[in-house]
Amino acid sequence: MSLVIPPTLVDEEGALTQECENALIALFEKYDKDNDGVLNRQELDAFATDTNGSPFDEDSLEEIHQFFDLDNNGNLTIKGFLQMYNLQTSSEPEETWKDLQKHGYDANLKLVASRSDDNEDKS
Numbered sequence: 001m002s003l004v005i006p007p008t009l010v011d012e013e014g015a016l017t018q019e020c021e022n023a024l025i026a027l028f029e030k031y032d033k034d035n036d037g038v039l040n041r042q043e044l045d046a047f048a049t050d051t052n053g054s055p056f057d058e059d060s061l062e063e064i065h066q067f068f069d070l071d072n073n074g075n076l077t078i079k080g081f082l083q084m085y086n087l088q089t090s091s092e093p094e095e096t097w098k099d100l101q102k103h104g105y106d107a108n109l110k111l112v113a114s115r116s117d118d119n120e121d122k123s
């Protein structure tokens with residue numbers, strides 16, 4: 001009998017929990033291939049394709065541009081990325097779980113898929 005109760009992704013005030021935020025930040029950094037701190041169109045497309053099976057359509061991109069934090073060139077910042085997930089998680093936490101699992105996180109928000117050792121947690 002090993003019933004895993006997943007940690008909640010948002011707190012009572014509707015903000016992303018630290019664990020969830022950490023996982024999302026790692027995800028953002030994974031797709032920020034050129035390490036400039038924002039996701040450009042190609043990086044965003046790669047993320048969407050790995051997550052949803054296809055790049056964002058024009059409507060989704062427009063929503064992203066309208067509602068979330070961008071830099072001066074229209075690229076999604078980490079803040080915008082977290083805003084995007086905060087919104088999704090507030091209404092559909094199971095969608096966020098699905099996304100995180102797709103990227104190798106287990107029900108404890110630990111990365112289980114193989115990845116280099118840059119993620120060691122000494123706590």
Ligand SMILES: [Ca+2]
Nearest residue numbers: 032034036038
């Ligand atoms: Ca980038």
